[in-house]
Amino acid sequence: xxxxxxxxxxxxxxxxxxxxxxxxxxxxxxxxxxxxxxxxxxxxxxxxxxxxxxxxxxxxxxxxxxxxxxxxxxxxxxxxxxxxxxxxxxxxxxxxxxxxxxxxxxxxxxxxxxxxxxxxxxxxxxxxxxxxxxxxxxxxxxxxxxxxxxxxxxxxxxxxxxxxxxxxxxxxxxxxxxxxxxxxxxxxxxxxxxxxxxxxxxxxxxxxxxxxxxxxxxxxxxxxxxxxxxxxxxxxxxxxxxxxxxxxxxxxxxxxxxxxxxxxxxxxxxxxxxxxxxxxxxxxxxxxxxxxxxxxxxxxxxxxxxxxxxxxxxxxxxxxxxxxxxxxxxxxxxxxxxxxxxxxxxxxxxx
Numbered sequence: 307x308x309x310x311x312x313x314x315x316x317x318x319x320x321x322x323x324x325x326x327x328x329x330x331x332x333x334x335x336x337x338x339x340x341x342x343x344x345x346x347x348x349x350x351x352x353x354x355x356x357x358x359x360x361x362x363x364x365x366x367x368x369x370x371x372x373x374x375x376x377x378x379x380x381x382x383x384x385x386x387x388x389x390x391x392x393x394x395x396x397x398x399x400x401x402x403x404x405x406x407x408x409x410x411x412x413x414x415x416x417x418x419x420x421x422x423x424x425x426x427x428x429x430x431x432x433x434x435x436x437x438x439x440x441x442x443x444x445x446x447x448x449x450x451x452x453x454x455x456x457x458x459x460x461x462x463x464x465x466x467x468x469x470x471x472x473x474x475x476x477x478x479x480x481x482x483x484x485x486x487x488x489x490x491x492x493x494x495x496x497x498x499x500x501x502x503x504x505x506x507x508x509x510x511x512x513x514x515x516x517x518x519x520x521x522x523x524x525x526x527x528x529x530x531x532x533x534x535x536x537x538x539x540x541x542x543x544x545x546x547x548x549x550x551x552x553x554x555x556x557x558x559x560x561x562x563x564x565x566x567x568x569x570x571x572x573x574x575x576x577x578x579x580x581x582x583x584x585x586x587x588x589x590x591x592x593x594x595x596x597x598x599x600x601x602x603x604x605x606x607x608x609x610x611x612x613x614x615x616x617x618x619x620x621x622x623x624x625x626x627x628x629x630x631x632x633x634x635x636x637x638x639x640x641x642x643x644x645x646x647x648x649x650x651x652x653x654x655x656x657x
Contacts, residue, residue, distance in 0.1 A: 319392035320346030321353025327613030368396035457523035467526035529593025586626035
């Protein structure tokens with residue numbers, strides 16, 4: 307079929323686990339007059355998924371001087387209309403340069419820089435939520451070994467598990483569970499090692515001095531974990547789809563189900579309004595001992611398993627791109643298909 311409009315679009319992090327899903331979401335276009343020419347970029351020239359894109363370019367690390375200049379040259383060469391970021395590490399850099407890309411006729415699907423900078427800080431997110439009267443987990447920001455110990459024991463360690471993590475991180479980096487619970491024979495023989503769990507003494511041995519990088523010491527939440535895929539424009543929610551994270555590998559959802567959780571949806575509506583959010587983005591929640599969902603973090607980018615919405619009337623990836631291009635968003639909250647299960651599997655490409 308001949309399309310009336312070909313839209314060149316750059317998808318960053320082409321080698322990321324969610325890149326294939328993003329292509330799937332963009333492929334489910336409802337209108338016949340548009341076709342996406344996909345241009346994948348990645349710091350790894352040999353990423354296997356490069357063959358899935360119409361074009362592929364190797365780019366420098368996002369924190370290097372040449373990163374923006376290389377992207378601008380690709381935009382100019384192919385008259386790119388949209389940049390769709392997939393990696394947390396590039397969001398602030400791209401947000402700073404939104405106006406520069408716009409002068410080239412290209413829109414970057416990312417919120418403004420001050421918001422991206424603030425919401426990458428989990429402590430800021432929780433403090434803001436608490437100020438709005440929304441539920442948050444017990445959390446303490448510490449910068450010394452003594453602070454870790456004091457906060458952990460106040461939260462019930464060693465009888466209760468306690469979580470430590472950096473206030474700003476990505477992909478579960480730096481996340482640890484402080485625990486003294488001994489492993490059972492079944493866990494040793496039949497399950498993969500729980501590398502995230504360790505005793506507080508072993509955790510503190512990582513650091514050579516009394517002062518440590520800023521860390522959040524948080525209460526352990528034992529309940530169901532959720533990712534929420536969202537689409538919004540200027541602080542007004544369009545789609546909010548919670549889904550369970552029943553099996554997680556390397557921080558990626560492998561099994562889950564879309565679920566109409568009113569408490570989570572209402573919290574997301576409040577956050578979208580408070581922060582005046584736009585585009586596609588996500589939140590993560592986990593339930594506490596009392597079955598109350600509490601916020602974990604915010605991801606102002608395409609999330610790894612966001613493609614599920616392409617099959618449940620909640621295609622937030624395609625929705626964000628269409629809104630940026632001036633098309634009307636057709637999917638509605640009331641039409642989301644709830645109770646749909648999904649599973650991820652590993653694949654490969656042989657050249």
